[in-house]
Amino acid sequence: MIRLEHVSWTLPDGGDIIKDLSLTIPKGKLTVVTGPNGGGKTTLAKLIAGLVKPSAGRIYLDGQDITDLDVTQRARLGISFGFQTPVRFKGFTVQDLLETAAGSPLDFDTLCDLTGKVGLCTMDYVDRAVDASLSGGEIKRVEIASVLARGTKVSIFDEPEAGIDMWSFKGLVDVFNELKREKRTLVIISHQQRLIDVADEIIVLSSGQVRDQGPKDEVLPGLLAGEIAGYCPVGRRERL
Amino acid sequence: MMNIQEVNPVAQSLLHTVAGYEGAFEGAYNIRQDSGCAGRRSTENIRIQSKPDGKPGLEIHVAPGTRGEKVFIPAVVTHGDVSDVAYNDFYIGAGAKVTIVAGCGVHTADNGESRHDGIHRFYLASGSEVIYEEKHIGTGEGAGLRRINPVTECFLEEDASLTMETSQLGGVSYTDRKTTANLKARAKLIVRERLLTQGDEEAKTYFDVVLEGEDAGCDLVSRSVAKGKSRQSFVSRIVGEARCHGHSACDAILADDAVVTAAPQLDALNPDAALIHEAAIGKIAGEQILKLRTLGLTEEEAEARIVAGFLK
Numbered sequence: 021m022i023r024l025e026h027v028s029w030t031l032p033d034g035g036d037i038i039k040d041l042s043l044t045i046p047k048g049k050l051t052v053v054t055g056p057n058g059g060g061k062t063t064l065a066k067l068i069a070g071l072v073k074p075s076a077g078r079i080y081l082d083g084q085d086i087t088d089l090d091v092t093q094r095a096r097l098g099i100s101f102g103f104q105t106p107v108r109f110k111g112f113t114v115q116d117l118l119e120t121a122a123g124s125p126l127d128f129d130t131l132c133d134l135t136g137k138v139g140l141c142t143m144d145y146v147d148r149a150v151d152a153s154l155s156g157g158e159i160k161r162v163e164i165a166s167v168l169a170r171g172t173k174v175s176i177f178d179e180p181e182a183g184i185d186m187w188s189f190k191g192l193v194d195v196f197n198e199l200k201r202e203k204r205t206l207v208i209i210s211h212q213q214r215l216i217d218v219a220d221e222i223i224v225l226s227s228g229q230v231r232d233q234g235p236k237d238e239v240l241p242g243l244l245a246g247e248i249a250g251y252c253p254v255g256r257r258e259r260l
Numbered sequence: 261m262m263n264i265q266e267v268n269p270v271a272q273s274l275l276h277t278v279a280g281y282e283g284a285f286e287g288a289y290n291i292r293q294d295s296g297c298a299g300r301r302s303t304e305n306i307r308i309q310s311k312p313d314g315k316p317g318l319e320i321h322v323a324p325g326t327r328g329e330k331v332f333i334p335a336v337v338t339h340g341d342v343s344d345v346a347y348n349d350f351y352i353g354a355g356a357k358v359t360i361v362a363g364c365g366v367h368t369a370d371n372g373e374s375r376h377d378g379i380h381r382f383y384l385a386s387g388s389e390v391i392y393e394e395k396h397i398g399t400g401e402g403a404g405l406r407r408i409n410p411v412t413e414c415f416l417e418e419d420a421s422l423t424m425e426t427s428q429l430g431g432v433s434y435t436d437r438k439t440t441a442n443l444k445a446r447a448k449l450i451v452r453e454r455l456l457t458q459g460d461e462e463a464k465t466y467f468d469v470v471l472e473g474e475d476a477g478c479d480l481v482s483r484s485v486a487k488g489k490s491r492q493s494f495v496s497r498i499v500g501e502a503r504c505h506g507h508s509a510c511d512a513i514l515a516d517d518a519v520v521t522a523a524p525q526l527d528a529l530n531p532d533a534a535l536i537h538e539a540a541i542g543k544i545a546g547e548q549i550l551k552l553r554t555l556g557l558t559e560e561e562a563e564a565r566i567v568a569g570f571l572k
Contacts, residue, residue, distance in 0.1 A: 069554060095556040107551040110511060111483070111569035120565060121555045170555065 021047040022068055022174065022205070027077030029063055029228075037063045038074070039228040045221070047082070048203040050196060052210055052219035052236075054243070060228040061209045062104060065176045068207065069101035070094040081174070100170045104178035104209070106163035108151050114162055115146040121169035137195050138165045139188045156183040168195065175199065176207040181215060193218055216240065265298045267291060270338035270367050270399075277429070278363025278395040279334040290318055292335035295344045306331050306358070317347035317379070320360075324353030324385065334363045340372020340404040347379045352420075354385040363395040364410070366432070368402035375407040382413070384420035384447075392424045398431030405433040412439045416447035418473065427454035427571070428463065437465045445473030445502075453482040454571045457490035457518070467496040471504035471533070480508040485567050486518035497525040500533025509538040513570060515563075 022045040029038040038060045045051050045068075053061050066072045067079065070091040078087045086094055095101075109117070118134055119126050126134070132142040138161035148154065150162060160183040167175050184192055196218055199206055208215055216222065222239040224232040232239050267275070271293050275281030285291075288306035291298040295316065302308050305326040311317045320331060337344050350360065368374035384390060398406030414422055420443075428435060441449050449469060457463050469478045478498060486492045498506035510522040524537035544566050552562035 071550060071554070091550065091553040092556060092558050095554050101554045103551065103554075107545070107547045109548055109566065109569060111572050112566075116569055120552065120557070123556060166555065 021045065021080075021082055022207070023080040024064075024067070025078045025080070027067060027074045027079060029060075029067060029072060030075045037228050038067065041077070041229060043223060043230050043233060045205065045207055045223075047205050049220040050200050050206040050208065050218060051221040051223060052208050052216050053223045053225055054209075054211055054216060055225040055231065059226045061225050062178055063228075064225060065101065065178050065207065065209050068174075069099055069176055071101070095172075098173040100167045100172045100175045102163050102167040102175070102177040102180060104182060106159045108154070108159065110149070110151050112150045113147050114140075114150060114165075117150050117162065117166055118169045121166040123170075126169070134165045134169050137168060137191070137198075138162070139191045140165070157185060157188075160184060161188075164192070164195070172204075174205045174207070176209075178209045179211075180208060181210060181212045189214060216243075264300075265293055265296050267293065267298045268338055271298065271336045274336040274338070274365030274367060274397065274399065275334055275363070277397050278336075278365050279332055279361050281334070285332040287330045287332070288320075289332035292333070292344070292346060294336070294338055294342050303329065305329060308333075311347060311349070315347045316345055318349070320348065320350045322350070322352045322356045322358050322388075324355055326353065326356040326358055328357060330359045330361060332361045334361065334365075335376055335378060336364070337366045337374045337376050340368035340370045340374050340402055343373065343375045343377075345377045345379070347381075349381045350383065350390075352382070352384045352388040352390055355387045356385075357389045359391045359393065361393045363393075363397075364408050365397045365399065366406040366408055367398070367400040368404035368406060369400045370402040370404060372402070372404045373407065374398075374400070374404060375409075377409045377411070379411045380413070382415065382422065384414070384416045384422060386417040387419045388417075389421045390423070392422065394424070394426040395429060396427070396432055396435070397429040398433060406431060407434045408432050409436045410438070412437075414439070414441035414449065416441065416443045416449065416476075418445045418447060420444075421448040421450075423450040423452075425452045428456060430456045430458060432457075432463070433461055435463045437463070439466070440468045441478070442470045442472055443476035443478065446475045447473060448476070449478040449480075451478070451480040451482075453480075453484075455482065455484035455492065456487075456567075456571055457484070457492055458487040459490060460488070461490040463490070463492045465492075465494050467498075467508070469497070469506065470499045470501060471506055472501050473504075474502045475504060476502065477505040478507070481511075482509070483511045483570055484520070485513045485515070485571060486520050487515045488518060489516070490518045492518070492520045494520070494522040494539075495525075496523075496537070497527065498535055498537075499527040499529060500535050501529050503530060503532035504534070506533070506535040508536075510541075511539075511570075512541040513567065514541060514543055
């Protein structure tokens, strides 16, 4: 279980991105965080993974206060983070990256399994460099595979669908369903209805605050009615 | 009569690092140790002989049509106060396909300088293919300088292909690398250079490639890491005299107070010459370190992993 208590995060210029945010992400469930652009979703993901430090408030993982732990320490506690925009490396092959993620050399079958889950053929990709030669969709799949290779108890994916073509989408959904069956804690930042559909829990984040949270069946109807109808996100319009 | 020395323990270690030596080489070889010879063997297709003009060094003749053979010609300097010069000429017969392993290690345990200047000339007959592997390393705790200055001249006839994989693994106080090449029609030159400098080391690397024949091509990629107070300079010139393709790239990672300069030059002397240069110099990108930290590595581990991958 991940718990945030009164967490705030402020831009260097003083703009509030996350404001006094308190929420709980249930253990062993798939939670989708959605909401309008600029609502603070990516910042929330980075706060949990330790990529940014809150200006106020505390963050807990399974009851342990992790607020003061850095990225490495949180990773070693079992938090993985899939970047929205994957990082490219000159000289790293797909195999190098996956083995770094796994923390040990991987045999062919394991590599095949990992790359297969994200729709890449191992034979074609293990020796490919994780550099500008990979397309946006290819590197996104490698990024997701690097999170899967760690097999941690908490995995956070920031817009995993970005760059994945619609033909491969089912494979991505299958990956998340499998992690659900393994009772992993999943946090997925997404706008994609097909990912929202497999959620156990939905958090709607708007203007740095929780506008709604609950089981999918309760949150989804209101989300579709309110969010898609107007030009302005509901949370913002309500404040006017 | 050639005087054969024993391979001494320092040489064994250097040879292992630069040429994969495990007490023996398979195929043709010549081991140069402190300006002397510590072993030589020719094979049916590859003949190694001392230079007939009396200069230090070798002539290596590869018979036309030779396939899949390797020739090892490593050179090591195992103590200070040695300044070794070797002139090695390679004659690769038409259609031959061989790998040449030519590492160099210089070691000094005292204040004496340990130096090797290797002047290599490659004559590739038409249709021949050569993979040339060259690793350089400097070792030993001595204050004496460790210098390696390779000069490589390449002459590629029509349809010949030369792939050079060169790396400097560290510990070399000073290196001045000069590589020149002349390519006839459809010949190809591929260079993959890896350089690591640290402390007060200095590395200069210079390429001059003339694409003389129609459809000749070259691809020069130099990747380097400069740490400490080390200095590196990369100078390249590609001349396109005909319809041809030329590409050069210089990528350098800077750390500490190191300095890197890159000066590419492209001379297109024919309207159908297509020449490109790319250069990027900078610190390790912060986001790369962050990504590896999300995989559980510390900042130091992440930096080491990125450098190792970059220079691989």
